[in-house]
Amino acid sequence: MMEFSFGAAATKILTTTGVSHLEGGDILMIGVACIMLYLAIWEKFEPLLLLPIGFGCLLANIPMSMMANTDTGGLLNFFYQGVKHEVLPPLIFLGVGALTDFGPLLANPTTLLLGAAAQIGVYITLIGAVLLGFNMHEASAIGIIGGADGPTSIFIASKLAPHLLAPIAVAAYSYMALVPLIQPPIMRLLTTEKERKIKMEQLKPISQTVKIVFPVVVTIVCCLMLPGVTPLLGMLMLGNLFRESGVTARLHETSETHLINIVTILLALAVGSSMTAESFLRVETLKIIVLGLLAFSIATAGGVIFGKIMCKMTGGRVNPLIGSAGVSAVPMAARVSQKVGSETDSSNFLLMHAMGPNVAGVIGSAVAAGVFISLFGDVPALEPHAAIADIVGTVEPGRAAVAQVIEVLRP
Amino acid sequence: MEASFLAAVNVSILALAVIFTVLIILIFTIKLLVKLIPYKAPPPKARQSSPSASSSQDDHVAAITATLAMHMGKSPDEFRIVNISQS
Numbered sequence: 002m003m004e005f006s007f008g009a010a011a012t013k014i015l016t017t018t019g020v021s022h023l024e025g026g027d028i029l030m031i032g033v034a035c036i037m038l039y040l041a042i043w044e045k046f047e048p049l050l051l052l053p054i055g056f057g058c059l060l061a062n063i064p065m066s067m068m069a070n071t072d073t074g075g076l077l078n079f080f081y082q083g084v085k086h087e088v089l090p091p092l093i094f095l096g097v098g099a100l101t102d103f104g105p106l107l108a109n110p111t112t113l114l115l116g117a118a119a120q121i122g123v124y125i126t127l128i129g130a131v132l133l134g135f136n137m138h139e140a141s142a143i144g145i146i147g148g149a150d151g152p153t154s155i156f157i158a159s160k161l162a163p164h165l166l167a168p169i170a171v172a173a174y175s176y177m178a179l180v181p182l183i184q185p186p187i188m189r190l191l192t193t194e195k196e197r198k199i200k201m202e203q204l205k206p207i208s209q210t211v212k213i214v215f216p217v218v219v220t221i222v223c224c225l226m227l228p229g230v231t232p233l234l235g236m237l238m239l240g241n242l243f244r245e246s247g248v249t250a251r252l253h254e255t256s257e258t259h260l261i262n263i264v265t266i267l268l269a270l271a272v273g274s275s276m277t278a279e280s281f282l283r284v285e286t287l288k289i290i291v292l293g294l295l296a297f298s299i300a301t302a303g304g305v306i307f308g309k310i311m312c313k314m315t316g317g318r319v320n321p322l323i324g325s326a327g328v329s330a331v332p333m334a335a336r337v338s339q340k341v342g343s344e345t346d347s348s349n350f351l352l353m354h355a356m357g358p359n360v361a362g363v364i365g366s367a368v369a370a371g372v373f374i375s376l377f378g379d380v381p382a383l384e385p386h387a388a389i390a391d392i393v394g395t396v397e398p399g400r401a402a403v404a405q406v407i408e409v410l411r412p
Numbered sequence: 413m414e415a416s417f418l419a420a421v422n423v424s425i426l427a428l429a430v431i432f433t434v435l436i437i438l439i440f441t442i443k444l445l446v447k448l449i450p451y452k453a454p455p456p457k458a459r460q461s462s463p464s465a466s467s468s469q470d471d472h473v474a475a476i477t478a479t480l481a482m483h484m485g486k487s488p489d490e491f492r493i494v495n496i497s498q499s
Binding site: 107111127141208210219222223361372373 | 416417419420421423424426427428430431432434435436437438439441442443445446449450451452453
């Protein structure tokens with residue numbers, strides 16, 4: 002039987018408390034976590050995300066708690082595997098697809114160009130990040146903040162710059178929460194009152210068959226051109242097919258409610274757990290926060306300016322305000338277009354028109370991510386599946402490969 | 413630094429070109445789909461008496477039947493209201 006003297010036991014307990022290991026960085030990060038919780042609960046800034054991220058940050062910075070993403074065997078380390086292995090962001094996209102109606106985009110497909118134009122924020126930020134000393138991988142991960150798409154930002158950061166995941170995720174979600182504050186001044190600055198008053202024609206109805214075929218076509222077209230984006234775009238389109246096909250009501254319901262909620266909890270806690278003092282309290286974090294704001298602002302400006310070009314080219318049939326919705330951030334950016342439009346003319350209803358570029362922005366940012374993966378990501382397609390490679394070695398494609406695998410696996 | 417900057421500019425131009433190309437292909441694909449599979453308005457349903465009006469009338473008949481039955485001391489099954497006309 003083990004024996005403890007009172008002194009030894011007391012010392013043991015004291016040395017295993019979190020307080021005895023608390024450092025300045027931990028205290029500061031606990032303060033950051035509390036600020037995030039305050040913003041989520043009392044200021045209602047993206048509470049569904051900031052609250053679990055803030056709480057994950059709080060847990061990760063309690064010394065000896067084993068809750069940081071780097072603590073092997075810890076609870077949040079398990080959750081973090083879903084980010085590291087790029088499982089959770091595509092599952093969020095599945096839910097987003099199940100929630101999204103592509104009808105407004107299908108009724109006015111040229112609004113896809115607004116989703117593309119808003120991606121200019123990604124690339125101006127990439128150039129800015131390179132000028133601030135980041136390498137191309139890091140700059141790409143920072144630039145994608147301008148896509149205003151949390152799961153895409155996390156997906157790219159975990160792939161290209163995992164050490165910057167925490168500040169990138171926090172910047173992306175914080176600025177998404179601040180879309181109603183960031184966008185309106187830029188929109189008003191770049192448009193005239195006459196342009197803001199433009200009333201757009203009612204959208205034409207779309208056949209249900211087109212809505213069903215659309216996700217299949219997008220998957221084939223985009224994923225064949227940019228295979229790296231398949232996990233994100235494929236899941237987005239699968240979720241949408243659940244919604245539109247009409248034969249998978251249960252899967253649709255699960256994807257748009259329980260699944261997306263569960264995955265949001267896991268993803269947000271995993272991101273929060275990566276916000277440790279070592280990874281967050283760095284000069285790079287400040288740079289990323291500044292660059293993130295730049296990315297959002299330029300993306301908004303890019304969308305609005307392209308909206309003005311479309312307005313001119315169509316003889317004034319497009320209200321440039323819908324261009325700002327091309328930054329993704331569904332549906333908040335579309336609501337901002339509606340709000341700014343109705344401030345000038347209360348009888349102007351832009352919401353459904355803005356939903357087109359808004360969902361185009363989701364596709365646009367996913368395509369931007371695919372380009373980054375093609376340029377800087379690994380190319381696993383040329384290698385055999387890792388697990389099989391360990392056993393059978395490199396196999397040539399074709400029938401011989403199957404025969405070789407069967408031969409090795411035969412007892 | 414200058415080389416990195418130029419590389420970043422090149423990547424940006426190339427990437428934006430790819431994004432626009434992919435999305436323009438999608439635009440034409442969608443336009444083709446919409447042309448091939450046009451929207452057809454659902455056939456108009458056969459005219460029938462308005463359900464809300466009908467249910468409202470049923471409610472009135474039920475209420476009047478119950479009131480009359482109570483007033484006459486009879487069971488509601490012993491008589492039937494066949495017509496309500498407004499004066």
